[in-house]
Amino acid sequence: MTTFVDRVELHVAAGNGGHGCASVHREKFKPLGGPDGGNGGRGGDVILTVDQSVTTLLDYHHSPHRKATNGKPGEGGNRSGKDGQDLVLPVPDGTVVLDGAGNVLADLVGHGTSYVAAQGGRGGLGNAALASARRKAPGFALLGEPGDLQDIHLELKTVADVALVGYPSAGKSSLISVLSAAKPKIADYPFTTLVPNLGVVTAGSTVYTVADVPGLIPGASQGKGLGLEFLRHVERCSVLVHVLDTATLESERDPLSDLDVIEAELSEYGGLDRRPRIVVLNKIDVPDGKDLAEMVRPDLEARGYRVFEVSAVAHMGLKELSFALAELVAGARAARPKEEATRIVIRPKAVDDAGFTVTREEDVFRVRGEKPERWVRQTDFNNDEAVGYLADRLNRLGVEERLMKAGARHGDGVAIGPEDNAVVFDWEPSMSAGAEMLGRRGEDHRFEEPRPAAQRRRDREAERDDAQQEFDGFEPF
Numbered sequence: 001m002t003t004f005v006d007r008v009e010l011h012v013a014a015g016n017g018g019h020g021c022a023s024v025h026r027e028k029f030k031p032l033g034g035p036d037g038g039n040g041g042r043g044g045d046v047i048l049t050v051d052q053s054v055t056t057l058l059d060y061h062h063s064p065h066r067k068a069t070n071g072k073p074g075e076g077g078n079r080s081g082k083d084g085q086d087l088v089l090p091v092p093d094g095t096v097v098l099d100g101a102g103n104v105l106a107d108l109v110g111h112g113t114s115y116v117a118a119q120g121g122r123g124g125l126g127n128a129a130l131a132s133a134r135r136k137a138p139g140f141a142l143l144g145e146p147g148d149l150q151d152i153h154l155e156l157k158t159v160a161d162v163a164l165v166g167y168p169s170a171g172k173s174s175l176i177s178v179l180s181a182a183k184p185k186i187a188d189y190p191f192t193t194l195v196p197n198l199g200v201v202t203a204g205s206t207v208y209t210v211a212d213v214p215g216l217i218p219g220a221s222q223g224k225g226l227g228l229e230f231l232r233h234v235e236r237c238s239v240l241v242h243v244l245d246t247a248t249l250e251s252e253r254d255p256l257s258d259l260d261v262i263e264a265e266l267s268e269y270g271g272l273d274r275r276p277r278i279v280v281l282n283k284i285d286v287p288d289g290k291d292l293a294e295m296v297r298p299d300l301e302a303r304g305y306r307v308f309e310v311s312a313v314a315h316m317g318l319k320e321l322s323f324a325l326a327e328l329v330a331g332a333r334a335a336r337p338k339e340e341a342t343r344i345v346i347r348p349k350a351v352d353d354a355g356f357t358v359t360r361e362e363d364v365f366r367v368r369g370e371k372p373e374r375w376v377r378q379t380d381f382n383n384d385e386a387v388g389y390l391a392d393r394l395n396r397l398g399v400e401e402r403l404m405k406a407g408a409r410h411g412d413g414v415a416i417g418p419e420d421n422a423v424v425f426d427w428e429p430s431m432s433a434g435a436e437m438l439g440r441r442g443e444d445h446r447f448e449e450p451r452p453a454a455q456r457r458r459d460r461e462a463e464r465d466d467a468q469q470e471f472d473g474f475e476p477f
């Protein structure tokens, strides 16, 4: 028996970015040929994509941990690392993506609709890309950033046009089996259907889908029988069909009170009140059934229902029913706003702005912001030049100035990042209040030649332009 799984927790990990490479070009008799370390590749994303051939979330139930590949590190000779491969996870039509707190992140409807569940980390720049007029041969490269880790929940809400609801053994699955080519399990005991069945019906030029759900009994909303759990699958349907049993042998039941019971359970579940409904009186091949159907019909019609008398077993009244459903479905489709064939849903990302905040906390000054935090992740703290480069970047963004304004002094603790994941260091301001930067770090002094004073000043100015340009030009991602 195939298992139907319609709810899973999934742990996805995007690929890490590859580290940039620090390398110096070597040729015979040319010992310092310039930096030629390539950039690291981007980590692969984890992407959920609707694939109509997938009908359950079973695969993710069996292996709930999925990871995209990492970007490769850059190499010498200006060779960039290869990007990691995106991991595309096929999901059934109608999969809802939720976060751990139950917030809906995406509702994936329509073949090809995609959602980036975890974004790959950026690759680090190699020292070739970090070189500038003044920092001719950086002895460091940037680290690749870690890829996103996400714990998400997937929930399947079947996408069917028509949903059949009713008591166990009313003949819901039997109806699907004769209206469509689907072959659901049918038996004369209650709760034969444990998971929804889906069938495709063609009536004239309209093709639509019909789903049944496990039978409902009084008290389903309190968890009796299989409970209301599966009503999730009828939430998206355009038409509800009450399948009423005219030939039940249970003495306390009849089509009218069955209808009342099911309606009470539906309203307990909620959200389905405005869905158009029709009534099917099934099993009229049984003589008593036919009589009962004729007896209750006026009552049902008085309540405003369109009523169809059918027999799933004897194939009576089916054509009329299937065309009436086609008409209702077509009407519902026409009323629905037109959607593009394929929607790509991408998790909204924080805007990559230059903003940052400096707040004074008990024992540290905390810096928060997209850029400073990213720069910290890109920094190899074992490399002094890399740390110096970080300080320069922060400085150019105005972090030092703001720290100073906030009252930070030499030696004070500065934390960059959130409380649980911050880099903390003692502050050594590289500028004296309002003065220019004192020399740039991250330079290879072997390239320096003695310069006359005027040249030094010109260089300094060039360096400032350079710094600005680098600052603008270094955020290509």
Ligand SMILES: Nc1nc2c(ncn2[C@@H]2O[C@H](COP(=O)(O)OP(=O)(O)OP(=O)(O)O)[C@@H](O)[C@H]2O)c(=O)[nH]1
Binding pocket: 166, 167, 168, 169, 170, 171, 172, 173, 174, 175, 185, 186, 187, 188, 189, 190, 191, 192, 193, 194, 212, 213, 214, 215, 216, 247, 282, 283, 284, 285, 286, 310, 311, 312, 313, 314
């Ligand atoms: N005589 C007669 N029996 C029918 C008809 N339709 C269904 N049945 C019988 O009723 C029983 C239950 O049918 P199912 O289609 O399994 O009923 P269901 O509503 O899907 O039931 P659950 O899955 O348990 O909720 C089976 O024994 C069917 O053969 C019909 O039109 N006439």
Ligand SMILES: [Mg+2]
Binding pocket: 172, 173, 174, 185, 186, 192, 193, 212
């Ligand atoms: Mg059934």
